[in-house]
Amino acid sequence: MSAVLEPGDVWAYLVGRGVVPDGSTGTVREVGDGNMNRVFVAVPDAGGPGGGGRSVAVKQAPPWIRALGPSAPMSPERAMVEVRALATFARFAPEQTPAVLDVDPERFAFTMEDLSDLTVLRTALVGGAGFGDTSRQVGDLVGRVTFATSVAGASAADRATLLAASVNPVLAAVTERYLLSEPLTVHENNSHHRLVDAEVAALRADAAVRTEVSVLRAAFGSRAEALVHGDLHSGSVMVGERDGAAVVRVIDPEFAVVGPIGLDLGLYLANALVAAARSAALGDAAAAADRAGQAGVLWAAFTDAWRAGWPGRVDRFLDDGWLTRHLASVWDDTLGFAAVEMVRRVAGYSHAADLETLPDPGPASAVVLRAARTLLLDRAAFRDATGAPDPAAVAALVV
Ligand SMILES: Nc1ncnc2c1ncn2[C@@H]1O[C@H](COP(=O)(O)OP(=O)(O)OP(=O)(O)O)[C@@H](O)[C@H]1O
Ligand SMILES: [Mg+2]
Known part of the structure; x- marks a missing residue:
């Protein structure tokens, strides 16, 4: 698994982070259409460990601008800026702030509530x-x-x-x-x-x-x-x-x-x-x-x-x-x-x-x-x- 996640990496990544149970399987799709970052939604398969569990979204900042690729480097630290801001927003306006479930400063990634019904x-x-x-x-x-x-x-x-x-x-x-x-x-x-x-x-x-x-x-x-x-x-x-x-x-x-x-x-x-x-x-x-x-x-x-x-x-x-x-x-x-x-x-x-x-x-x-x-x-x-x-x-x- 390289540092920058691909859809095929995301379920194993979530297992490794302890966000979903060991041995579970799921389906991952990239949903982000933004300029800057990658967003994946991971849905557990029915049956098996974690079956019927909740789906989650993973957002990762690559060390470049997503739409432009490695020729346009940008510090991935922006993912941690986002995590810190979400924490303050959650403290004072919890109703309108996506719930953050896991933070991974090493990969400049975090896992949050799946909002794909919105x-x-x-x-x-x-x-x-x-x-x-x-x-x-x-x-x-x-x-x-x-x-x-x-x-x-x-x-x-x-x-x-x-x-x-x-x-x-x-x-x-x-x-x-x-x-x-x-x-x-x-x-x-x-x-x-x-x-x-x-x-x-x-x-x-x-x-x-x-x-x-x-x-x-x-x-x-x-x-x-x-x-x-x-x-x-x-x-x-x-x-x-x-x-x-x-x-x-x-x-x-x-x-x-x-x-x-x-x-x-x-x-x-x-x-x-x-x-x-x-x-x-x-x-x-x-x-x-x-x-x-x-x-x-x-x-x-x-x-x-x-x-x-x-x-x-x-x-x-x-x-x-x-x-x-x-x-x-x-x-x-x-x-x-x-x-x-x-x-x-x-x-x-x-x-x-x-x-x-x-x-x-x-x-x-x-x-x-x-x-x-x-x-x-x-x-x-x-x-x-x-x-x-x-x-x-x-x-x-x-x-
Ligand atoms: N928690 C989530 N659940 C489901 N879909 C999401 C979630 N977060 C983001 N998305 C989808 O991914 C898209 C991109 O997300 P976001 O705006 O956070 O990324 P970004 O790359 O920083 O975008 P931009 O380039 O506009 O700054 C959103 O427009 C939305 O469609
Ligand atoms: Mg953005």
Whole structure:
């Protein structure tokens, strides 16, 4: 068995790890279609030792980028970053976090709950499904995890430990490149629909845009607010139903860092707005309104979790005025990070299936790009008369 697992190795590997019984047999298939890593699902054969036992998923980071192969080396340590983040997520948001059953630091692999009865949120949305309870659960997860790891929810000593355990320079550099610079410049990795050619060029030439993205980039590099997932788009959420109840799992936190909270909310929001633009382009106004309305659901669940934690804050000096100001600042960041994610999905390296699978991605791409520009340059338009965050104004951008 080489260090990098193949489907034929996985069952023996699981026996060796003690995850499944000695002498048992099972069927393994590769399910991962991601860029970075390999994911296998292993299902026990009926009968024999372990027969009828539960199926599991094994995720391994090879020492390269999966889609590019050994010519594109990347530290496999990212699997351990993911394991550590999943442990923190499980502590504060157990309901939405996949259960980890085994961790193998030598092979940069871990075994987790099999989620193959669920669907990736982006796939579900492209297929026409609604959000259901998903944004509430994601907002709740982000709220709980970020409160618990912020200056309000954790002691300075605990935060120092968290910071030390959460350094993630390799994937932070990926974010700085593919989200927070390249899409805003002319680069061979980028592509866009010809319909938005002039708008993409104008955005890249706009000094005010450059300054706003610089502010976000500096925030990402320097503002250690709380533990964030770092890649919380609709491809990192799996959804479905178990026993008649909505089930949501947030997967793949290999980009996790202690950083600005608005990054996670912004990535999720951007992809809800992209999904809304798709529905609008398909002429489904009701679905478009529902998707755009996730801004409000996400924000309410996030702030509810912070307000629920607030009376028990560890730093008693922090007052209600700080909380109001802090949440408003997270809102501004949310809009900014949403904007850069929208630019990336239209004009960067990694486009969104929501747009690419439209008969003509052009018009919806233009809607998303214009919305991104407004989010970047006119944050004040997304506060109400009292200065409070106004998610309804965000929804109005794309429908
Ligand atoms: N626990 C699981 N059970 C079943 N399927 C899973 C599980 N975890 C991940 N998958 C499947 O594997 C795919 C890739 O997983 P994941 O996003 O974690 O990998 P990745 O290689 O890090 O992806 P990316 O390149 O997008 O970062 C998911 O989209 C999902 O379809
Ligand atoms: Mg990943």
